[in-house]
Amino acid sequence: MFDLGVLLVAVASVLGVGVLLGAGIPLIYALGIRAQESRRPSSNAVSAALMIVCVLLALGGIVVIIFGDAIFVG
Amino acid sequence: MELAILVIVVIVALAFDFTNGFHDTANAMAPSVATGALKPKPAVALSASLNLVGAFLSIEVARTVGSGIVDLTGVDGEQLMLIVLCGLTGAIVWNVLTWLFGLPSSSSHALFGGLIGATIAALGITGVLWGGVSQKILIPALFAPVIAGFVAFVGTWLVHRVTRNIGERAEQRSFRWGQIGAASLMSLAHGTNDAQKTMGVIFLALVAHGTLDPDADMPLWVRVACAVAIAAGTYMGGWRVIRTLGKGIVDISPRQGMSADFSSASIILTSSHLGLPLSTTHVASGSVIGSGLARDDVNVRWSVARRMLVAWIITLPAAGAVGAVCLLITNIFDHFWGAVVVTTILIVACTIMWLRSRLSPVGHHNVTDEWEQPKGERKREIDRELSAVASGIAPVSRPRKRKRQRGKNSPQRGM
Numbered sequence: 312m313f314d315l316g317v318l319l320v321a322v323a324s325v326l327g328v329g330v331l332l333g334a335g336i337p338l339i340y341a342l343g344i345r346a347q348e349s350r351r352p353s354s355n356a357v358s359a360a361l362m363i364v365c366v367l368l369a370l371g372g373i374v375v376i377i378f379g380d381a382i383f384v385g
Numbered sequence: 386m387e388l389a390i391l392v393i394v395v396i397v398a399l400a401f402d403f404t405n406g407f408h409d410t411a412n413a414m415a416p417s418v419a420t421g422a423l424k425p426k427p428a429v430a431l432s433a434s435l436n437l438v439g440a441f442l443s444i445e446v447a448r449t450v451g452s453g454i455v456d457l458t459g460v461d462g463e464q465l466m467l468i469v470l471c472g473l474t475g476a477i478v479w480n481v482l483t484w485l486f487g488l489p490s491s492s493s494h495a496l497f498g499g500l501i502g503a504t505i506a507a508l509g510i511t512g513v514l515w516g517g518v519s520q521k522i523l524i525p526a527l528f529a530p531v532i533a534g535f536v537a538f539v540g541t542w543l544v545h546r547v548t549r550n551i552g553e554r555a556e557q558r559s560f561r562w563g564q565i566g567a568a569s570l571m572s573l574a575h576g577t578n579d580a581q582k583t584m585g586v587i588f589l590a591l592v593a594h595g596t597l598d599p600d601a602d603m604p605l606w607v608r609v610a611c612a613v614a615i616a617a618g619t620y621m622g623g624w625r626v627i628r629t630l631g632k633g634i635v636d637i638s639p640r641q642g643m644s645a646d647f648s649s650a651s652i653i654l655t656s657s658h659l660g661l662p663l664s665t666t667h668v669a670s671g672s673v674i675g676s677g678l679a680r681d682d683v684n685v686r687w688s689v690a691r692r693m694l695v696a697w698i699i700t701l702p703a704a705g706a707v708g709a710v711c712l713l714i715t716n717i718f719d720h721f722w723g724a725v726v727v728t729t730i731l732i733v734a735c736t737i738m739w740l741r742s743r744l745s746p747v748g749h750h751n752v753t754d755e756w757e758q759p760k761g762e763r764k765r766e767i768d769r770e771l772s773a774v775a776s777g778i779a780p781v782s783r784p785r786k787r788k789r790q791r792g793k794n795s796p797q798r799g800m
Contacts (some may be wrong), residue, residue: 318520325655326532333651334540337563337644341547344559348551362607365563369570372651 332372340365386721387594393724394590394591397473397731399614404480405492406618407437409579411626412489412649412669413571416642418752419631421557422564422681425749430659431570433567433620439576440800452464454497455504457593463720468503469586470724471715474731475499475708480736483696487625487747491664493582495704497503497522500586502705506712524700529663530671533652537675539654540644543679556692560639572619575665580615582662584608584752610796624747631671632753633689635677644679645672667697706774731749 343361346354414428423431457465469642483490497518504512551559585605591597593705597604631637633760649665649672656663670693711730715723 312518318524318711319584320663321656321659322525322528322532323654324535325528325661326487328655329532329536329648329652331651332646332731333536333648335678336651337540337567337640337647338547339559339641340541340563341544344555345547347559348555356796366566369566371656372571373573 328372334337336365336368339368386464387466390463390724391590391594391596391720392472393728394466394470394473395587395610396476396729397470398583398590399482401473401492401496401586402580402611402614403618403621404477404484405496405583406433407543407621407623408480408484408492408618408626409575409665410619410622411630413568413575413629413646415631415669416637416645416673417564417568417745418627419637420639421566421641421753422561422639422642423763425624425627425752428568429620429622429749431569432550432575433570433616435572436580436619437612437616438571438575439578440580440615442573444576453514453521454516455488455500456508456512457589460508460592462594464507467588467712467715467720467786468500468507469590469593471503471506471585471708471711471752472496472500473501474711474727475637475704477731478707478734479700479704484625485738486622486696487629487672488693488696489496489626489630489666490693490700491526491582491666492579493662493664493666494522494526494549494697496582496586496702497640497662497703497709498701502700502708503712505705506709516773519571525575525656525661525663526667526697529652529656529667530674533656533668533671534675534678535646535653537645537648537672538679540648541676541679544640544644556639560643563643563786564639564646568644570650571653571669574650574657576612576615577657578653578663581613581657583614586612601611624743624749624752628752628754629693630673630690633686634670634673635685637673637676638680641680641793642677645669645676647663648672648675659719678697724798778796780795783793 339361343358343365344360347358397765410432412430414423414432417423418425418428450524455468457468460468473496476492476499479490479495479498480492500515501518548556584603584607587605587610588597591604593609594600635641649669652668652672653663670690673683674690711727714730716725717723
């Protein structure tokens with residue numbers, strides 16, 4: 312059975328998560344690289360913090376996407 | 386005899402899973418291999434391991450594949466298994482053929498096309514649930530590469546804006562780990578999506594045989610077998626497709642590679658969660674093109690992209706046609722001998738294509754060589770440059786030295 316509503320919600324979800332994680336993580340990583348290359352005081356700490364945020368976002372994305380039903384629905 | 390047909394179907398399904406793995410290695414690893422972030426062999430080993438893990442993480446897509454595409458109510462068990470076998474045969478033949486030409490086409494669409502073709506040949510046009518086909522295959526096929534391209538475009542553009550003052554050496558060094566992380570995530574995502582499709586098909590065959598109830602859980606042995614088959618296929622490395630995706634469409638930079646892989650991974654993981662059987666090939670190719678468009682100084686080779694698009698469009702009908710012909714062949718014999726004959730045809734066809742591939746081998750030793758345009762295109766490009774110089778639009782430039790091909794004299798091996 313064709314259900315346009317369900318399809319549109321799925322497409323919107325894919326687009327939303329895609330932009331947030333798919334474009335967001337590279338952006339944060341790039342900010343980390345820029346901080347690392349800037350050679351200012353504390354730039355290493357900022358860079359490390361941004362890299363950790365990237366890793367946490369990627370791991371969080373995997374956990375939510377794969378175990379989302381179990382976590383949020385019960 | 387029913388058990389013998391079931392065994393043949395399961396073996397052919399695992400063979401499809403294997404071809405799916407080696408055809409789709411490129412989706413995750415092509416950018417990393419092309420930019421040199423990972424050496425070819427370690428890249429496929431990493432991808433295979435993560436595909437293995439990913440195959441155990443979700444079964445939403447497996448549930449979708451097993452239902453909603455073809456109407457199999459009232460079909461007897463043996464005939465249903467033959468439909469599945471012929472569908473798989475169509476899909477494998479198309480996968481191996483597109484691998485031979487180095488075209489990144491969709492294994493998922495080949496599988497669905499094969500099943501639809503075999504169903505039409507067996508039950509007529511009414512045997513296909515066209516609403517389900519539109520919702521689960523056709524419309525996502527239109528959206529997937531566009532969304533992936535858009536996300537990769539945005540990601541690459543932002544990354545370039547932020548890091549535009551960073552030198553090339555720093556780029557190579559700094560983005561290497563980002564690329565490896567993104568490619569790993571993409572491999573994991575591939576395992577959560579593509580291994581499930583074969584699980585769904587084997588589940589369908591087991592239900593047709595009467596071994597399982599339609600509401601039963603996915604047996605552990607099916608999950609393990611499918612995970613191992615796709616990981617083994619991934620480890621073999623479909624070098625021809627890796628070469629096209631990594632070098633043929635666009636000369637990808639580390640920044641672009643990372644953005645493209647993160648875009649693909651996030652989209653595929655989300656679609657796995659939603660049970661949408663998206664083509665990972667469409668997503669990965671859309672991401673590579675999107676990341677190429679985000680830079681002014683990089684040309685997307687539209688001739689390669691056009692060939693790919695044509696392959697995408699004809700995947701469903703071509704695999705369907707092979708599936709339908711196979712089913713008509715099985716009708717000549719009884720069910721068991723029909724299954725044997727179709728499997729024999731499959732083995733012969735794949736052997737011929739593999740032997741053909743040995744004439745121009747692409748392997749880990751030459752996968753990253755510079756992309757050579759076809760002679761006709763090169764000539765047209767030179768003509769355009771000459772006419773631009775003649776009309777005073779472009780300055781006369783010194784001819785560039787052609788790079789010597791690496792691995793030209795290396796031993797011929799690989800896939």
